Structure formats: structure tokens, C-alpha cells
Amino acid sequence: MPEDKYPIDVHTIIPDTLLTFDVYKNIDNRFVICCPGGQSLREQSFEDLKRENVSRLYIEPHDTKIYYLYLEEVLDSIMYDQLILTDLKAKTLYNTIWNVADDLFLNPTQELVQRLKQTSFSLAEFILNDSDSLKSLINQTSFDFSVPNHSINVGIFSIGLARELLENISDQAFEEITAGFFLHDIGKTSIPYDILNKKKQLSNADWELIKKHPAEGVRILEDFEESSEELKTIIIQHHERQNGGGYPKGLRRSGIHIYSKICSIADTFEALTSFRPFKKETSTFGALRIMKDEMFKDFDPEYFAKFVKLLS
Numbered sequence: 001m002p003e004d005k006y007p008i009d010v011h012t013i014i015p016d017t018l019l020t021f022d023v024y025k026n027i028d029n030r031f032v033i034c035c036p037g038g039q040s041l042r043e044q045s046f047e048d049l050k051r052e053n054v055s056r057l058y059i060e061p062h063d064t065k066i067y068y069l070y071l072e073e074v075l076d077s078i079m080y081d082q083l084i085l086t087d088l089k090a091k092t093l094y095n096t097i098w099n100v101a102d103d104l105f106l107n108p109t110q111e112l113v114q115r116l117k118q119t120s121f122s123l124a125e126f127i128l129n130d131s132d133s134l135k136s137l138i139n140q141t142s143f144d145f146s147v148p149n150h151s152i153n154v155g156i157f158s159i160g161l162a163r164e165l166l167e168n169i170s171d172q173a174f175e176e177i178t179a180g181f182f183l184h185d186i187g188k189t190s191i192p193y194d195i196l197n198k199k200k201q202l203s204n205a206d207w208e209l210i211k212k213h214p215a216e217g218v219r220i221l222e223d224f225e226e227s228s229e230e231l232k233t234i235i236i237q238h239h240e241r242q243n244g245g246g247y248p249k250g251l252r253r254s255g256i257h258i259y260s261k262i263c264s265i266a267d268t269f270e271a272l273t274s275f276r277p278f279k280k281e282t283s284t285f286g287a288l289r290i291m292k293d294e295m296f297k298d299f300d301p302e303y304f305a306k307f308v309k310l311l312s
Contacts (some may be wrong), residue, residue: 090136128212187217
């Protein structure tokens with residue numbers, strides 16, 4: 001091809017919505033603009049593309065951020081379209097929320113927190129309403145050690161487990177719970193980058209600093225006036241353990257909220273299965289075995305059994 005372009009699925013462009021980026025199609029190995037930025041792809045043009053069996057369009061690589069902002073705006077239209085396959089919905093959701101999380105954990109702002117909450121709720125609705133969604137979302141995950149990646153994966157696993165455990169929760173409460181799962185580590189934005197990304201085992205001093213991130217997370221959200229009880233509970237308690245060996249308060253059993261118990265299981269599983277510079281990742285089976293054999297006192301046994309069944 002004469003020049004590089006970033007591929008996008010044709011179904012992620014909604015007819016008659018304003019595009020702020022140029023959209024191309026590939027004709028005989030040549031990129032041709034089919035909708036200039038500042039215009040809309042008309043319904044008739046969209047039907048023509050389908051008749052031509054065009055499944056992929058292209059944008060300029062420097063327009064990817066703008067494209068993902070566009071996806072945030074049209075996400076509901078994509079999610080409610082019965083003709084769009086579950087795998088494409090999962091890919092679209094994952095990439096969209098990753099784009100927000102990447103910006104948020106680099107430089108947290110109130111606007112980015114609100115955008116992540118909105119996108120995470122769309123993801124939660126997807127998991128709750130589509131029985132194949134969780135498998136498709138997990139297939140999108142990559143297990144590296146970055147904080148945004150970790151936070152998204154924990155959010156996905158947590159919502160899957162919450163679906164099995166929580167009943168009769170209002171939409172508003174579930175939205176805050178969902179946001180808490182994805183924002184559980186926002187306090188790590190206050191931890192120096194060189195400690196979070198250290199390429200060897202952390203020192204005791206490093207760990208003491210990292211253990212402050214739950215309280216820092218609550219402080220950050222209170223500064224942004226995003227301090228619902230559901231959010232604060234998940235963030236402050238997600239490192240508490242069933243046997244009292246967690247932090248920051250050493251809570252035990254019924255003293256730990258169900259939301260936090262869910263998040264702690266997903267958080268531990270994701271940490272075990274992710275690559276770190278100082279350790280290799282563990283397989284799904286290996287991680288569950290470690291959690292069952294070596295960490296069985298850390299988790300509520302009923303919830304852990306549900307999590308194992310969920311992954312099976």
C-alpha cells in the first residue's frame with residue numbers, strides 16, 4: 001500500500017453522525033476518501049459500502065485519539081445494534097475504555113473520571129445483557145503490567161463475578177460499583193513512576209509507599225467530587241483480606257464489603273496472570289491453583305468458588 005493507515009471496522013461508523021476525521025476506503029490498493037472530516041457518512045453511502053462488501057475502512061494514524069472520542073459518543077448505538085456481532089462489540093468497548101484509562105492514569109482529571117464511569121457502565125450493561133460477552137472481552141485482554149491495562153482487566157473480571165453474586169441492585173448503585181472496579185487503583189497515580197514500573201523486586205520502603213494507594217485513591221476522587229459510598233468502599237478495601245492480613249485497616253470476614261471481596265479476587269487473579277519485569281506471568285489454571293492452595297485464607301470461599309466456575 002502506498003501509505004500507512006489505521007484500520008477500523010465499517011460498523012463502528014454510524015450513518016449520519018458528524019465525523020471530525022477523514023475516512024478512507026481501499027480501492028485497488030489505493031486509499032480514497034469516502035467521507036472527509038467535518039461531514040457525515042450518509043445512510044445511502046453506508047448501504048453502498050455494504051453492497052460492495054467493504055468491512056474495513058481506514059483513518060490517519062494521528063486521528064486515532066479523535067476516533068476513540070467519537071466511539072465514546074456513539075457507543076450506545078453500536079451496543080444496541082442487533083446486527084453487530086458480540087466480538088466486534090467487545091473489541092470496540094475494550095479499545096474505547098482503554099483509550100480513556102490510558103489518559104486517566106497518566107493525568108487524572110474530573111472529566112476523565114466521568115468519562116471512564118460512563119464507558120465502564122456501557123461495558124457492564126454489555127456483560128449483563130449478553131451471555132457471550134465476558135468470553136469475548138477476556139479474549140481482548142492483554143496481560144502486561146501497566147496500571148491502565150490492569151485496571152481494565154480487573155474491572156472486566158469483577159463485573160463478571162458481580163453478575164453471579166449481586167441481585168436487586170439499582171442501576172445507579174451498580175453504575176457506582178462498576179466504576180469502583182475500574183478505578184480501584186486510581187491512587188497509584190500518586191506513586192512515582194519509577195516505583196510502579198521497577199524492573200526488579202520492590203524494596204520494603206517501596207511497598208510501604210504503594211500500600212498508601214487505597215487512601216490516595218479516595219482522596220483523589222473526593223477532590224473530584226466523585227465520592228459515592230460504593231466507590232470509596234471498593235477503593236479503600238480492595239486489598240483487605242478474609243483472614244485480616246490485608247491493608248490498610250486489617251479488616252476481616254464480614255468487615256469487608258461484598259463489593260471489595262469481589263474486587264480483591266479479580267485483582268489478585270489479574271496480578272498473578274500478568275507479566276511483570278521481575279516475574280513471568282502465570283496461566284489461568286496456575287493462578288487459580290495458587291489462590292486455592294496458597295492464598296485460600298485471603299478470600300471468601302463462596303465467592304472464590306463462583307469465580308472459578310465463572311472462568312471455567
